[in-house]
Amino acid sequence: MGNLISVLVHCEIRGSEVILGNNSHIHIYENGGISTIGGVHPRPVKNNQDGTIDIDLIESAIRNPEFEICYPKTRLICLENSHANSGGRCLSVEYIDRVGDLAKKHGLKLHIDGARIFNASAALKVPVDRLVQAADSVSVCLSKGLGAPVGSVIVGTKSFIARARILRKTLGGGMRQVGILCAAALVALQENVQKLAIDHKNARTLAEGLNQIKGLSVDIASVETNIVYFDILNGSHINALKLGKIMEEHGILLMPDSPSRHLALVFVQELVRGQIALCSNGLAHLRRRPLTTRRPLMMATEAPASHLRRQQPKLRLLTYKQWPSPMTDGSSPLRRRRHDQPHVS
Numbered sequence: 472m473g474n475l476i477s478v479l480v481h482c483e484i485r486g487s488e489v490i491l492g493n494n495s496h497i498h499i500y501e502n503g504g505i506s507t508i509g510g511v512h513p514r515p516v517k518n519n520q521d522g523t524i525d526i527d528l529i530e531s532a533i534r535n536p537e538f539e540i541c542y543p544k545t546r547l548i549c550l551e552n553s554h555a556n557s558g559g560r561c562l563s564v565e566y567i568d569r570v571g572d573l574a575k576k577h578g579l580k581l582h583i584d585g586a587r588i589f590n591a592s593a594a595l596k597v598p599v600d601r602l603v604q605a606a607d608s609v610s611v612c613l614s615k616g617l618g619a620p621v622g623s624v625i626v627g628t629k630s631f632i633a634r635a636r637i638l639r640k641t642l643g644g645g646m647r648q649v650g651i652l653c654a655a656a657l658v659a660l661q662e663n664v665q666k667l668a669i670d671h672k673n674a675r676t677l678a679e680g681l682n683q684i685k686g687l688s689v690d691i692a693s694v695e696t697n698i699v700y701f702d703i704l705n706g707s708h709i710n711a712l713k714l715g716k717i718m719e720e721h722g723i724l725l726m727p728d729s730p731s732r733h734l735a736l737v738f739v740q741e742l743v744r745g746q747i748a749l750c751s752n753g754l755a756h757l758r759r760r761p762l763t764t765r766r767p768l769m770m771a772t773e774a775p776a777s778h779l780r781r782q783q784p785k786l787r788l789l790t791y792k793q794w795p796s797p798m799t800d801g802s803s804p805l806r807r808r809r810h811d812q813p814h815v816s
C-alpha cells in the first residue's frame with residue numbers, strides 16, 4: 472500500500488504515466504494496483520542486472536508533452552533500492568541523484584521504493600537521508616530485515632503526507648489501537664537497523680557455502696545485502712520443486728515463484744553462523760544426487776524484532792505471505808504450518 476499510495480498521490484490525474492523498472496516490485500508484485508485502482512499507466516523500462524535503469528532509457532521514455540493528444544502524461548519516475556529481483560543489489564547515491572536531476576529537468580517527481588532502503592544504506596555505508604535526498608517520496612518496510620511483524624511507512628512533504636493519509640483511509644488502511652504495531656516499529660528502527668550488517672555478512676557466508684555445492688551456483692558479487700539467489704545448474708536431475716521438498720525435510724522452506732522460475736524466501740529470526748552451515752549442509756546432501764535444469768532460487772534473511780525473537784525458537788523459518796500453490800496443496804503456509812515443520816532448533 473505504501474508504493475500504491477505514493478504513486479497515487481503523485482499521479483492524481485487519471486491516465487498519468489509512471490516510468491518504472493520492468494523488474495520492479497511495483498510493476499510485478501503489486502497486482503497492477505497503480506492501474507486497476509489508481510488509473511495510472513505504467514511505462515516499464517528495462518532494469519539492468521544491478522537494479523538500475525539506464526538514464527538515457529528513462530529520458531527517452533518520458534512522453535513528449537507536444538503530443539498530449541495521443542500520449543499519457545509522464546508525471547513520475549520510480550526506483551527501487553535495494554532492488555529485490557536483482558538479488559537485493561543497491562543503487563548508488565550518485566545514480567539516484569542523476570535520476571533526481573533528470574526528473575527535475577522534466578518537471579517529474581521521483582519516488583523510491585525503499586522497502587529495503589536500510590539494507591542499501593548499511594551496504595553502501597551511506598546514511599538513509601542522503602540516499603533518498605533526490606526523492607520526492609520514499610516507502611520503507613519495517614518488516615524487511617528490520618523485524619516488525621507488519622508495517623510500512625511513507626515519507627514525503629507535509630502536503631504529500633496529508634493527501635496520503637486520505638488515500639490510506641480510502642483504501643481501507645486506516646487503523647485504530649495500533650500502538651502495539653508502532654512499538655514493534657520502534658524496536659525495528661531503534662534496535663535492528665544496526666544489525667543489518669550482520670545479516671549481510673551471513674548472507675555472503677551462505678552464498679559462499681552454496682557455491683561450493685556441486686550442481687549449484689551463486690553469483691557471489693551480486694550478494695550485496697540480505698538476499699541470495701542461487702541456480703541449479705544444467706544437466707542436473709533435480710528441479711527447484713524437488714529441491715524445495717528436500718530442503719523442507721531440513722527445515723528450510725523454498726518458495727516456488729512459477730513453474731519455470733522458483734524462488735525461496737527464508738525469513739530467519741537470528742541467522743547465526745551455525746545455522747548458515749545448516750542451510751548449506753542441507754543443500755550439500757544434493758551433491759550425491761545429480762541436479763537438473765537451471766532454475767533460480769532466492770533466499771533472503773529477514774529477521775523479526777528482537778523482542779519477538781526472545782519468545783520464540785532460535786531459528787524459525789517463516790514462509791512468505793504470498794506463498795503460491797504449485798509446490799504444495801495450495802493452502803496458506805501459515806495454516807499448514809505444523810510445529811515440527813518450519814522450526815529448526
Ligand SMILES: Cc1ncc(COP(=O)(O)O)c(C=O)c1O
Binds near residue numbers: 551584
Ligand atoms: C521491493 C519491495 N517493495 C515493496 C514491497 C511491499 O511491501 P508490503 O508487502 O509490505 O506491501 C515489498 C515486499 O515484499 C518489496 O520487496
